[in-house]
Amino acid sequence: MANVPQDKRILSIQSHVVAGYVGNKAASFPLQLLGWEVDAALTVSFSNHTVRITGYGRWGGSKFDAAHLEDVFSALDANGLLRQSHVLTGYVPGADALKVVVRAVDRLRAVNPKLVYVLDPVMGDDGRIYVSESVIPIYKALLPRATCATPNYFEAELLTDVKILDASSLKAALKTFHERYRLPNIVISAVSLPTAELEALGFSLADGSSTIPAGTNRMLVCSGSTIVSAPGDPIESVAFGVAFPELAEHYEGVGDVFSSLVAGRFPCYSDPAFAAHPVSPLAHTVELAIASLQGILARTRAHALSLANNRPEMIVPREGESADERVRRLRTVELRLVQSHQEILNPTVQYRAVRFDS
């Protein structure tokens, strides 16, 4: 009955949408299916995902302000309900709200010094920022508090000032997270690199890991790195990548499912499957997360095609698409998350981690 931190209880601070899967709607079900108590704190309450370029474009609802979040966290604290073992933060649209999140993380760690914090610094994608730019310095202040961060390549560039163009700049970006922020674990969710650069990273034509399969766009690399040196010593790290094919369609919420799977399968060093992995425990986490996502996406794509009478061109964004056409396509490609028990619980690992040279 003591007020001790609970195993497998995660505070997930993200958006809510009524329909579709982004933010907490994308994160909660996979985590719950994996056995986590998910305490879902909401940063917005919208009808659907809102991203202007790739999303529905029209939506209803509202953002929560900093005062609302402060009120919610204070009440949780008063009730002894801020004692999670893990915290995951995602889309927080404004600087004031993000400052409240910083204080909540500090309070969680005061209650539980072993807190695992997975930070998804949701700021933008493909060269475009979709939050207030004033959050960037706050994310830089948050990173030293995190156990692991899961930026996409664009967010990684914003946070490291490294432009990720090739094998060496990718490795430099990973190292920068360790050196600049003392971040013990970093995962950059997906980077597109030329085939020669994939081979420079250790992916090979021989095993197919640098070859683009038919029907897919290109190979993406999900990369990660863990500090392995003792605190105070010069930083040494083990970096790796998992190469996987990108589908031609655009699916919303993939990054949010990915960060939830990284959090939900974050290395448990007492679990032999993690400890015995030939590259690193984090590489095992990432292999499982990528495998689950690939399974969810395969199921989603098959369902979308069945709705579209097996016409692949109907589920791909196209130039000149009208608002109604776009909305219809988006409904068709919403993630098939609740149908993917097996893919979430027992994913088939097809893409293996390759250790990077330092």
Place this chain on the structure above:
Amino acid sequence: MANVPQDKRILSIQSHVVAGYVGNKAASFPLQLLGWEVDAALTVSFSNHTVRITGYGRWGGSKFDAAHLEDVFSALDANGLLRQSHVLTGYVPGADALKVVVRAVDRLRAVNPKLVYVLDPVMGDDGRIYVSESVIPIYKALLPRATCATPNYFEAELLTDVKILDASSLKAALKTFHERYRLPNIVISAVSLPTAELEALGFSLADGSSTIPAGTNRMLVCSGSTIVSAPGDPIESVAFGVAFPELAEHYEGVGDVFSSLVAGRFPCYSDPAFAAHPVSPLAHTVELAIASLQGILARTRAHALSLANNRPEMIVPREGESADERVRRLRTVELRLVQSHQEILNPTVQYRAVRFDS
């Protein structure tokens, strides 16, 4: 790709809490596990459940006003996202917000004339109303729109003006829902009756269904009824009850899990398991819902006892309990929902429906 209603897509309009399981937090996971796409529209966003007498007593967050809900439903409609096969409504704290829900239900039925609407008229319990009394006439206007309602005994009394004291008044209350509101299906979640009245309903000492098992408070009866006559004919109905033992502890959110299970397992007349049930398809639904809940509660109780060093008195509300003691107990008895895959997916039916004489 047409804008047609989707099978197994439910709009669930209820509260949200960060920690613990009431409202949509209680409803979403069971429904998702059963394969439903759950579009969760939120009526409040609170830190935790709030009921003053039985709940945490302190909380943070806020209610959504009617304008927010209207904005959310309008946007869903504009995006073709109001095309659910089912709708479930629960806690809606104010009359203005409930009026918006009425319009949303009408819109859903206009899009999908076969809409199944499960209405949980959340107003109060054990003689105490915890919403604005102005919602009562609106629930009375909503009932004729519903396919099934799931009031507790107190809400059933408020809506029928029948005081449920014995076998005959329970049957009269069920009939009143059919006659006054033309409601095709009614489930009254739990009524406590003297043993003689249980036997008058058809429960017997011989099969143990009127005997109170050791370690439990009393037998409760979950009752239901379905209209079986053709529209226009004098109303004929088939009523039944399932008797089950009430645990000594108080668990919050049980009613919300129950209504979600009734909605999630609502009679599918094309499914032989429902059509072949010896009492009625609705009786099969209720047997399964009660069985899942009993399983979840058994798991929850065992976990609570393990946290309380196997001292049963520590998990029961007691006279003179301090605010801190109450909060500690409440944390201990939060439902073990995400651990209950088997209980939700494949419940073991222990308590069978008994058909009531008319």
